[in-house]
Amino acid sequence: NAGVTQTPKFRVLKTGQSMTLLCAQDMNHEYMYWYRQDPGMGLRLIHYSVGEGTTAKGEVPDGYNVSRLKKQNFLLGLESAAPSQTSVYFCASSPQIGEAFFGQGTRLTVV
Amino acid sequence: ELKVEQNPLFLSMQEGKNYTIYCNYSTTSDRLYWYRQDPGKSLESLFVLLSNGAVKQEGRLMASLDTKARLSTLHITAAVHDLSATYFCAVRRGGSNYKLTFGKGTLLTVNP
Numbered sequence: 088n089a090g091v092t093q094t095p096k097f098r099v100l101k102t103g104q105s106m107t108l109l110c111a112q113d114m115n116h117e118y119m120y121w122y123r124q125d126p127g128m129g130l131r132l133i134h135y136s137v138g139e140g141t142t143a144k145g146e147v148p149d150g151y152n153v154s155r156l157k158k159q160n161f162l163l164g165l166e167s168a169a170p171s172q173t174s175v176y177f178c179a180s181s182p183q184i185g186e187a188f189f190g191q192g193t194r195l196t197v198v
Numbered sequence: 199e200l201k202v203e204q205n206p207l208f209l210s211m212q213e214g215k216n217y218t219i220y221c222n223y224s225t226t227s228d229r230l231y232w233y234r235q236d237p238g239k240s241l242e243s244l245f246v247l248l249s250n251g252a253v254k255q256e257g258r259l260m261a262s263l264d265t266k267a268r269l270s271t272l273h274i275t276a277a278v279h280d281l282s283a284t285y286f287c288a289v290r291r292g293g294s295n296y297k298l299t300f301g302k303g304t305l306l307t308v309n310p
Contacts, residue, residue, distance in 0.1 A: 118296055129286065129302035130241075137296050145297065177240065179298075186231050186243040187288075187298055 089113050093178050093190035100168045100197045108163040108193050110178030116188075118181045119161040120145075121153060123174040124192075130177065136161055168197045200225050202289050204301035211277050212309055219304045221270040221287035228292025230270050232261050235284045235303070244285075245272075277308045 094109045110119065117138050122130040132145030134153040142153045150172060152164045161180075165172060173196050181187035201224040211217050221230070232244040245254045247263035247270060254261050258281065260273045270287055284303045291297065 120298060122300075127302065130288075130300040132297060132299070135297060146299075179241075181298070184229075186246050188243070189241040191240045 091178055091180055091188050091190040093176075093193050095193060096191065097194050098196070100165075100195065102168060102170060102197060104168050105164065105166050106168065106195075107165075108176055108178075108195075110161045110163070110180075110190060112159055112161075112180040112188070114180060114182075114188065115158070116180035116182050117158075118183070118187075119155065120179045120181075120187065121151070121161065121163045122177045122179065123147065124177060125174050133163065133176075170197045173197045200227070200289060200291055200297075200299045202287060202299050202301040204285075204287055204304050206304060207302060208305050208307075210307045210309060211274075213278055214276050216276065217274050219272040219274075219285055219287075219306075221272070221289075221301055223268050223270075223289045223299075225268075225291060227265070227268070227289045229290050230263055231288045231290075231298075232270070232272055233286045233288065235286065237283075241286065274306070277306075279308050279310060282306055282308045 091112045120135040121133040136142045136155040139158040154162045176193045178190040179187040203222045230247045233241040235241045245261040250265040252263045258275045263270045286303045288300045
């Protein structure tokens with residue numbers, strides 16, 4: 088049972104570089120989310136999607152873009168990484184009713 | 199804008215003691231969730247509370263929901279070291295609002 092899988096698990100970027108984080112779920116969930124977790128801040132929603140081909144901004148969307156071309160995948164892109172984007176990123180998916188299931192997280196460091 | 203506040207943010211307790219974590223939220227919601235996170239790990243779902251007066255229990259943890267007061271509690275009974283973790287509540291407004299908003303978490307440390 089894979090559930091929610093995030094790729095990669097760790098990454099170090101230089102300021103100004105770009106990268107894409109991949110989230111894949113095999114539970115046929117409609118909703119998918121990207122969060123970032125910083126010490127003392129809890130989880131903050133970056134972007135979310137309520138279905139294939141749809142995306143919406145969350146609480147802290149600046150500097151990030153997302154795409155959901157297939158129902159099972161939700162991609163998070165950083166166009167020009169900044170040190171302030173150093174964080175742990177979590178992807179989650181959920182059905183319309185029920186709890187969200189989380190991936191294992193991606194630890195990103197921007198130097 | 200939905201705001202979710204947890205208190206306390208830090209809780210150090212002795213084994214065998216009881217304590218309660220509180221989760222307040224600012225607007226009407228149709229469901230509330232409790233999650234556990236161990237250091238360096240992902241979030242694990244503990245409870246889903248869907249209606250006013252809902253109470254769920256699993257082992258030494260019991261969660262309840264009062265939608266009129268916009269308050270959920272997570273009660274810990276006779277704490278053991280294995281319960282040491284960070285606990286989050288999360289709220290979904292419902293209707294066409296699909297966003298899931300988290301509190302800042304409560305870091306629980308249970309000391310022998």
